[in-house]
Amino acid sequence: MSTQNEADHHPDGATVHGTTDPIQILDADGTVLSNAEVPDLSDDDLVSMYEDIKLARQFDQRAISLQRQGRIATYAPMTGQEGAQVATGYALDRQDWLLPTYREHAAKYVHGMKLSALLKPLCGLREGYAIPDGVTVMPEYIPIATQIPQATGMAWGEQLQGQTDTAVLCHFGDGATSEGDFHEGLNFAGVFDVPAVFVCNNNQWAISVPREHQTASETIAQKGAAYGIEGVRVDGLDPLAVYAVTHAALQKAKNPADGERRPTLIEAVQYRYGAHTTADDPSTYREEDEAEDWREKDPLDRMRNFLTNEGLLDDDLEAEIDDRIEAQLTDAIESVEGATTHPTTMFDHVYDELPDRLREQQDELESLRKKYGDDAFHEVLE
Amino acid sequence: MSSTGSDEAATPEEESREGVSQVETETETATATTTETMNLVEAVRNALHTEMARDEHVVVLGEDVAENGGVFRATEGLLESFGDERVVDTPLAESGIVGTAIGLAMTDMRPVAEMQFMGFAYPAFDQLVSHAARMRSRSHGQYTVPMVVRAPYGGGIRAPEHHSESKEAFFVHEPGLKVVVPSTPADAKGLLIASIRDPDPVVFLEPKLVYRAFREDVPTNAYETPLGKAAVKREGSDVTVYTWGAMVHPTLIAADNVADEDGIDVEVVDLRTLSPLDVETVVDSFEKTGRAVVVHEAPKTAGLGAEIAATIQEEALLHQEAPITRVAGYDVPMPLHELEDYYLPQALRIQEGIRETVSF
Numbered sequence: 001m002s003t004q005n006e007a008d009h010h011p012d013g014a015t016v017h018g019t020t021d022p023i024q025i026l027d028a029d030g031t032v033l034s035n036a037e038v039p040d041l042s043d044d045d046l047v048s049m050y051e052d053i054k055l056a057r058q059f060d061q062r063a064i065s066l067q068r069q070g071r072i073a074t075y076a077p078m079t080g081q082e083g084a085q086v087a088t089g090y091a092l093d094r095q096d097w098l099l100p101t102y103r104e105h106a107a108k109y110v111h112g113m114k115l116s117a118l119l120k121p122l123c124g125l126r127e128g129y130a131i132p133d134g135v136t137v138m139p140e141y142i143p144i145a146t147q148i149p150q151a152t153g154m155a156w157g158e159q160l161q162g163q164t165d166t167a168v169l170c171h172f173g174d175g176a177t178s179e180g181d182f183h184e185g186l187n188f189a190g191v192f193d194v195p196a197v198f199v200c201n202n203n204q205w206a207i208s209v210p211r212e213h214q215t216a217s218e219t220i221a222q223k224g225a226a227y228g229i230e231g232v233r234v235d236g237l238d239p240l241a242v243y244a245v246t247h248a249a250l251q252k253a254k255n256p257a258d259g260e261r262r263p264t265l266i267e268a269v270q271y272r273y274g275a276h277t278t279a280d281d282p283s284t285y286r287e288e289d290e291a292e293d294w295r296e297k298d299p300l301d302r303m304r305n306f307l308t309n310e311g312l313l314d315d316d317l318e319a320e321i322d323d324r325i326e327a328q329l330t331d332a333i334e335s336v337e338g339a340t341t342h343p344t345t346m347f348d349h350v351y352d353e354l355p356d357r358l359r360e361q362q363d364e365l366e367s368l369r370k371k372y373g374d375d376a377f378h379e380v381l382e
Numbered sequence: 383m384s385s386t387g388s389d390e391a392a393t394p395e396e397e398s399r400e401g402v403s404q405v406e407t408e409t410e411t412a413t414a415t416t417t418e419t420m421n422l423v424e425a426v427r428n429a430l431h432t433e434m435a436r437d438e439h440v441v442v443l444g445e446d447v448a449e450n451g452g453v454f455r456a457t458e459g460l461l462e463s464f465g466d467e468r469v470v471d472t473p474l475a476e477s478g479i480v481g482t483a484i485g486l487a488m489t490d491m492r493p494v495a496e497m498q499f500m501g502f503a504y505p506a507f508d509q510l511v512s513h514a515a516r517m518r519s520r521s522h523g524q525y526t527v528p529m530v531v532r533a534p535y536g537g538g539i540r541a542p543e544h545h546s547e548s549k550e551a552f553f554v555h556e557p558g559l560k561v562v563v564p565s566t567p568a569d570a571k572g573l574l575i576a577s578i579r580d581p582d583p584v585v586f587l588e589p590k591l592v593y594r595a596f597r598e599d600v601p602t603n604a605y606e607t608p609l610g611k612a613a614v615k616r617e618g619s620d621v622t623v624y625t626w627g628a629m630v631h632p633t634l635i636a637a638d639n640v641a642d643e644d645g646i647d648v649e650v651v652d653l654r655t656l657s658p659l660d661v662e663t664v665v666d667s668f669e670k671t672g673r674a675v676v677v678h679e680a681p682k683t684a685g686l687g688a689e690i691a692a693t694i695q696e697e698a699l700l701h702q703e704a705p706i707t708r709v710a711g712y713d714v715p716m717p718l719h720e721l722e723d724y725y726l727p728q729a730l731r732i733q734e735g736i737r738e739t740v741s742f
């Protein structure tokens with residue numbers, strides 16, 4: 001990978017990378033920077049990366065409106081952050097593990113989850129977090145930062161079993177870097193030198209708390225130095241740069257050069273355009289126009305301009321993409337809406353074998369349902 | 383320092399602490415001059431405001447409590463009234479919040495720390511159980527941790543995973559911690575004020591399902607609802623239902639329904655403080671009715687229902703006329719919202735439990 005950043009060529013990693021300006025490949029209008037190199041992706045991959053970013057943005061809008069209509073529960077939007085999610089996903093090999101948070105809908109999709117599966121937890125379905133066979137995506141992590149030491153453990157486990165072609169990538173926000181689990185996970189990763197890539201989606205806000213209030217460190221990437229691992233800052237709204245940086249980190253994780261440590265902390269500098277979740281009202285704590293500067297560097301616009309400049313995208317293809325996205329979203333929503341699960345499935349998969357005590361409770365629930373009917377459970381009795 | 387200077391609680395000297403204004407405070411029994419109608423979350427806010435105005439040592443800290451006024455708006459307006467040295471948005475770290483709150487309390491501050499949801503308090507568990515709970519005991523009464531840790535808890539609001547659990551038993555199990563759960567706006571205010579003034583650490587659990595469920599008249603003055611005292615919400619002679627938090631409301635409905643439909647006369651006891659338990663009220667009521675049902679959202683196994691049933695057996699066995707019934711959450715992880723109505727005890731299941739107990 002080559003970029004405009006001098007620091008990138010610096011032989012010894014962490015501190016230097018960690019404090020530089022974010023690495024970019026595309027400038028704000030999508031032109032390839034003169035000293036940067038477009039990553040080695042096929043034309044088809046570049047176009048489909050764009051399509052996935054666009055799909056993610058549409059998914060976001062649909063999910064927000066479904067929530068407003070009461071058809072799904074609280075949703076964490078990703079607009080502004082789709083570029084980084086999709087690009088990190090493209091950098092992964094099929095067998096690599098992905099540990100997402102509640103916001104990484106697009107990252108999950110790119111790594112093999114169906115759109116309908118993304119909607120299931122939002123519909124509150126019992127099987128909401130089920131992961132299909134062969135898809136190496138962990139159920140989303142809601143308690144902040146808890147995935148970080150687990151990512152280290154999974155990377156360690158793969159390493160102990162000689163799976164040298166498998167790395168683990170975990171996502172988290174800027175707020176997560178304040179938790180003890182962040183420290184513990186990265187420290188173990190450094191000590192055991194495991195094939196893990198830690199992607200901090202620094203979207204500038206942890207609900208209402210701004211980045212500068214979260215840590216007195218100048219950057220998040222520089223925290224890598226404390227663990228003896230490389231820290232890299234990348235423009236999180238530049239999908240090509242995020243791809244390049246993540247791809248390099250994964251390669252290093254699997255196959256480090258002499259003297260290189262496997263783990264990397266990537267700080268993808270971006271912005272949460274919208275609310276923290278549909279339950280949040282950002283106007284109580286930040287200025288609406290703060291987003292303007294960031295929108296100038298919008299990942300979707302940048303990729304569109306890039307592809308158009310390269311002659312890879314025109315109006316016909318754009319229309320085709322839009323149709324495909326629309327059809328996919330409609331299908332996904334239809335397939336989950338109205339879906340129900342049997343109430344006693346809450347007793348499934350608690351243990352390998354259902355203990356007698358739970359079986360009795362399950363029977364009790366069944367006999368109540370028989371006696372009173374399901375509606376009785378949903379009525380608020382007066 | 384929060385030195386008690388003796389083996390006794392620090393309460394009597396409270397009023398003379400520096401920075402504590404000498405306004406009259408009244409106990410529950412005193413007649414309040416004015417009232418305002420409030421819901422439960424407004425009452426929490428009002429209590430915080432009242433105590434912060436009275437005692438400049440009271441500080442509020444947590445995630446999103448200042449600028450945003452808390453994700454449930456429980457701390458709204460406090461930043462404007464008391465400034466950012468006393469209403470503090472912390473970094474996102476629960477062990478950091480509770481650990482620093484212990485430190486603040488040790489230096490004579492009165493921290494009220496917020497855990498955004500009970501399900502996110504676990505990183506702070508070590509600080510709570512290994513230190514807050516034991517400082518008095520370890521220092522042989524020399525030091526205390528006069529700290530409150532507030533946390534919304536409980537189900538029924540279609541929240542995402544980890545936002546609906548009811549794990550009060552974890553905290554009740556730890557000697558040295560007090561655990562308080564209001565079920566009404568007036569109790570929320572009085573109990574929170576009492577918790578802030580209490581010389582020992584208090585885990586104050588707020589049933590978020592009823593944050594905005596109903597309003598009632600709440601005295602505008604500063605008053606304490608004593609910790610460790612249950613409230614008899616409904617008198618009856620056939621069976622006692624013990625409960626707390628968001629389950630009080632459906633229990634009262636169930637009590638009315640079985641009175642109408644089956645002529646069963648139910649007494650309802652709202653425990654209000656889970657630790658220390660008001661054994662006297664629990665036992666007195668049982669001696670009267672001879673039958674008990676315990677209702678809680680928490681999983682049945684090793685929930686507080688077990689403690690209450692055992693206490694009754696120890697203290698009032700000879701009055702017992704029927705097995706004690708527990709109507710509780712099932713012993714499974716709290717399901718995502720599609721199934722939460724089946725998981726939580728509803729009036730339906732409570733009625734069923736009452737009938738079963740009485741017809742034994």
Ligand SMILES: Cc1ncc(C[n+]2csc(CCOP(=O)(O)OP(=O)(O)O)c2C)c(N)n1
Pocket residue numbers: 103142143144145172173174175176177201203205206207272276445474476498502505
């Ligand atoms: C341990 C824990 N504490 C608190 C919360 C409540 N909470 C949910 S999201 C959030 C902010 C997270 O900010 P950040 O890590 O920057 O990620 P972002 O949501 O911005 O993607 C908080 C405090 C939680 N889920 N887990």
